[in-house]
Amino acid sequence: MIHSDLFTNIPPKKYDLIITNPPYVDQKTLGMLPKEYQMEPVISLSAGEDGLKFIKKILRYSSYFLSENGLLICEVGENIMNLFSRFPKVNFKILKLKNKGKGVFCIGKRQIFENQKFF
Numbered sequence: 001m002i003h004s005d006l007f008t009n010i011p012p013k014k015y016d017l018i019i020t021n022p023p024y025v026d027q028k029t030l031g032m033l034p035k036e037y038q039m040e041p042v043i044s045l046s047a048g049e050d051g052l053k054f055i056k057k058i059l060r061y062s063s064y065f066l067s068e069n070g071l072l073i074c075e076v077g078e079n080i081m082n083l084f085s086r087f088p089k090v091n092f093k094i095l096k097l098k099n100k101g102k103g104v105f106c107i108g109k110r111q112i113f114e115n116q117k118f119f
Helices: 053-064 077-086 109-114
Strands: 015-020 066-075 104-108
Touching: 015 053, 053 066, 053 077, 053 109, 066 109, 104 109
Parallel strands: 015 066
Antiparallel strands: 066 104
């Protein structure tokens, strides 16, 4: 088992797939969450002013850990519009999910690398 703060303790090898569900709730939304969400530790939900604090770091560093054709799949939930606004030139592929799920994107290593300056 590996315990790591994002990529800090991950072995320096290449992965074909990284799947992540980081905290992505922005500061404004945090206080308006339904009661059942407020039972969760704040650290598991809160992701800074725009809700992208951890997602930006994941995008910035994931290309170092992905194989040449590797993919990153990341949940951003309702914060998907903040992601689009923050990175308008990046073509995130939004995945279609069953049961009305939404807010999950996929991006390849090559595209992450090409857009590194934005992250």
